[in-house]
Amino acid sequence: MLTLSLILLPIIAGLITLAVKGETAKTVAVVSAFAELALGAYLYSSFVPDATSQFSVSYDWIHSAGIKFSVGVDGISLILVFLTTLMVPFIILSTFGNNYKNASTLFALILFMQAALVGVFTAKDAFLFYFFFEAALIPVYFIAAIWGGENRIKVTFKFFVYTIFGSLFMLLALVYLYLLTPGTHTADISALYQAARVLDVETQSYLFGAFFIAFAIKMPLFPFHTWQPDTYEEAPTAGTMLLSGIMLKMGVYGLIRFVLPIVPLGVDKWGFVAIILSVTGIVYGSIIAIQQKDMKRLIAYSSFAHVGLMSAGIFSRNIDGIQGALIQMLAHGINVVGLFFIVEIIQQRTQSRELSRLGGITQSTPNLTVYFIILMLGSVALPLTNGFVGEFLLLKGVYEYNVWIGAVAGLTIILGAVYMLRMVQKSMFGVTSGITEGFADLTFNEKIVLFPLSFLVIALGVAPNIFLKVTEPAVSQLLSIIK
Template identity: 55%
Template sequence: MNNLFILLLLPLIGAILLAFVKSNTTAKWGSLVLSIVQLLLTVPFVYEFVHDASIQFTQSFDWISALGVSFQIGVDGISLPLVLLTNGLIPLIVLSTFGKSFKGNFYALISFMQAGLLLVFMALDAFSFYVGWEAALIPIYFICGIWGSGDRARINMKFFVYTFFGSLLMLIAIIYLYQQTPNKDFLWSSFAALDLADNTQRWIFWAFFIAFAIKIPIFPFHTWQPDTYTHAPSAGTMLLAGIMLKMGTYGLIRWLIPIAPFGVQTYGCLALILCIIGVVYASIIAFQQRDIKRVIAYSSIAHVGLIAAGIFAWNQEGLQGAMMQMVNHGISVVGLFFILDCIETRSGTRNISDLGGFADKMPKLSVFFLIILMGAIGLPLTNGFIGEFLLLKGVYSIGIWYAAFAGLTLIFGAVYMLRLYQKTMLGPIDARYFELTDIKGYELIILVIVSCLVIYLGVFPNSLLKLSEASVAQLLQQVKF
């Protein structure tokens, strides 16, 4: 029988080993092999997963018996896609660093963060969930703080304060819920079964919502994100945008809404409006950016705002769209940030006004850029199309005006993303860039894989939708407004 604990243990062991590796070459190859093995170990779980609503491959043992703390993990159709996303993107993120000079401590932090992320998506008890939540924050703090650029100390501190404040609110809510359980335990099932008073559910909603909204981020809790994404090292940005923000959207589905349904019924409309405001606001701000990384950073706020809006719509289409788009966004944003890193590495700048005409010198990069960009803006037959269609359909069922404003992300997104492509790839090229070389080696491998995923999930979306369909349907049946 497959053992989920192995998926948590392997990156932890890898982190310990990599921390003592001083050679750049040994560290990056060791980390890559480790991440590929982790991905291969994930495949049997997907292959043997039964497409129903049950929680599968469960494991549990007592952790702190005196406090009723147990360690329980398992996956269902809601968590398995995110486990697959995490273990699928880490090898690409590690491979993207092959042109850099990082030692073992950098890759050790990535492995440790991977373990924390997986624990968040697998945890069936709130104590383990919170441990994973905090464990994923620590390594990314050091990755951004040590290897970031610019005023990274101040920016990283802002990021840490935001996320730690949200975590503290969530911890208070978890401790309160623990005190209300009949058996004094932290099990998700025990929390979801509580019959909480309406006033209690209201403050529980805000305690969890603020924690998740900061991580996603949802307007107006987003202000840490653009600077952090911009000044983090490229691999750190990919970890944040590709995987870490999904902790927040997953938390909405798994923890917030089932535990505080009346709170969601009371404030869900406000949360939905905040999500849509974020979509429009971030899209407008993206037009004005001159730094190519900041364009994608604000684009990410708009896209995840739509995902969160689909979750608060709380219907089959909205949740299925959110599940699919969480995976799609992770794939596309990692590809986009890597392309921008290739451009910056070769040109020495991220300023849009200094770029242009790169398609002449880098035709391969320009083709892959266009494919991944089309997936990001939701062109039919690319991965983003079905997810965004389902999200808008879900939001439309709540109200046509919600859908109308949420749909602006498609229009605005197409404009600023195509503008980004035009300003970097098309037009005349400056004489100082005549010696630019096209992508090759590991760069080509990464962009081929990402582009194939963009097209595959666009043509065969059911391969992903079938994983979550039964679990989403059961959750909707259990939690009704």
């Protein structure tokens, strides 16, 4: 019931939030989010680090079709459930400095999206996974469309069309695999693993393409990324945090949960192409990030580059690459949520995100400067920060796959440092401009968000085995399936 509670709690809290107004809605949202975090922490502490699926619940959903409401947690899904429960309270807290119209609706949509995200990461039935995969799109669409920038309708429509288009390919692949299962058919994911074993290389290649397109758009990977920068820029900061901090991990998770174990022959044939696209995205995204003048857009491209490295590590199909992708998803979620919040703080104070208009902020903001630099160093993978652990394992995994591809992927270390240090230098240091004079340091509410995130940057870098030992058995079992 613990897994089911993690899905139901934000739904119930979201409905209550819709029914109340003002400060009460805010209180209900943040209290329920921290209650969800407490449940997530209890789930993590109670998890036995082996390869089994735990805290499982299964009910008949569409009995005649063999489709069940079946959820459970293994080491791979646990890390992402924990990320989701960890980030949402801070995303909600980060909105407290803004006066949103219909704020109760915004908070409710965030909670509904949290429920869908937990559902994605815990689903053991393929059609239940698809249901939650699509359900997570609806709240963030309305968040961006209602509270976004001037071009929000055009941008969010493009985002919606892209993701729905990709998901249709996945649905076709799932239906095909479902019809291959024996007897009255079942949508159990483990049964799909077995059903796909009889397929030849050509058929698995088609299925690989269907799954890959769906997940590559969601992440996104090069060249399926064109919706991302505009959507991240136009969405309100809370929506951008949800998209970059958690939602893009659905695509990375899908590669691990579906692509590798279901179509290993397809990965054998097309995995090299996928890695080339992933590494291209690393270099391309980094170069574009270096040229950005808008802080929010710069972080959007940096996120695009980081996802490319995660994808390359997964398709390397070794334990270092997949372990690196899992720990990097957690680290990236922490870092990017913190960085987007700092950009929001700067924009609120100065009404600008343009690097050319900023400067000298550090002269009056010792607290903001410290937190900004810690989160930036985590993003560029400085040793003893959270980003270093995942990036080291990912590069090691890609290097083991192919030395030359690993060398190109390693450019992320140099290019990442260039664009992140450039952003900090131009916004925080130098001479103050007309809009940064008298820039106020962090408020108490802002410190409540940034201090825990900054602490996690260091804690995860110092003690990564807290998470790596939990994911390793499930990853090892996955590798035994695909090899």
